Amino acid sequence: MSAGLDDAALAAHLADYAGRILLLVRDSGLFTGKALGKAGDQVANQFLIHALREQRPDDGLLSEESQDTPDRLGKRRVWIIDPLDGTREYGEGRSDWAVHVALAIDGVPTVGAVALPGLDGGILLATDRAGPLPEAAARPRLAVSRTRPAAEALTVAEKLGAELVPMGSAGAKAMAVVRGDVDIYLHSGGQFEWDSAAPAAVALAHGLHASRIDGAPLVYNQQDVAMPDLLICRKDMADSLLAACRNPHIGGKDA
Incomplete structure (x- = not known):
């Protein structure tokens, strides 16, 4: 893990690398279906929680795949992660799954990154990479x-x-x-x-x-x-x- 990253860069870095890990788990050929989803959830979660505890030890942490504790409630800064959003899609070999890494400050979703590793070439969208929106369609x-x-x-x-x-x-x-x-x-x-x-x-x-x-x-x-x-x-x-x-x-x- 690179040292000295600001919050936005850290969120993007973590989402990106968790996505890469999930691709490796899937491509190993050792798991299929629900077993693949379970393995992906657990491996990506371990990477993210250990990285956040190393990089932001004073912040709170909430993860879908870890036991929640009341410690986070007294903290202004809390990382909120979903190591594998769309476990079913991931286990089915689809592309429409994601990795979520966010930082809420005083309850506001201030920093975030969403990786879409299953799409061709992988896509990462983050709060520090905002650009203009594409044109809207004529029909919503x-x-x-x-x-x-x-x-x-x-x-x-x-x-x-x-x-x-x-x-x-x-x-x-x-x-x-x-x-x-x-x-x-x-x-x-x-x-x-x-x-x-x-x-x-x-x-x-x-x-x-x-x-x-x-x-x-x-x-x-x-x-x-x-x-x-x-x-x-x-x-x-x-x-x-x-x-x-x-x-x-x-x-x-x-x-």
Whole structure:
């Protein structure tokens, strides 16, 4: 691990190398299916938590793959990681999985990096690498779960005349908005802080809107780490999307 990296560079470095490790685990040929997903989760998590404890020993840490402790609640700076977002997609040999590394400061997703190693050549998006957004499509495109699209997303898509684009992990869907492959990622039905902290940080750094679906800000490092819903979209779409989400008859689940 390179010494002396600032927070943003460290997040990007960790996400990148965890992604490389996951590719090595997959390419070893020793695991398939659920066993591959489990091995990838554990190996990437060990790398990330050991690296963060070495590089930022005074910061808090929350990982999907490690036992949570109350120690982080008293800290202003907390790293929130998902070593393998989209375990199922990874185990199936798909490309739509991700690595999330984020730093929340006073509950705000301030620094983040999302690696998409399964895409050709690998892609890394980070808060210190923000660039201009691609042009929006003439017809809005909305990323949804490839296996169980949320009723909320389906209803909003119908209201706006949006095209549905199925894909895998939360990170892949959120980064599809940043990359310009879709214009909206609307999630409901339950996630956790590690699912959205890094994607939200990267999206905000790129000038996108990121909030709860009622418009409330995203707040991290809570005692209850559930984060039930999420909206990431272009800013000029936010008001209409939030209005559509207020329909009391909408309900459902997503992933």
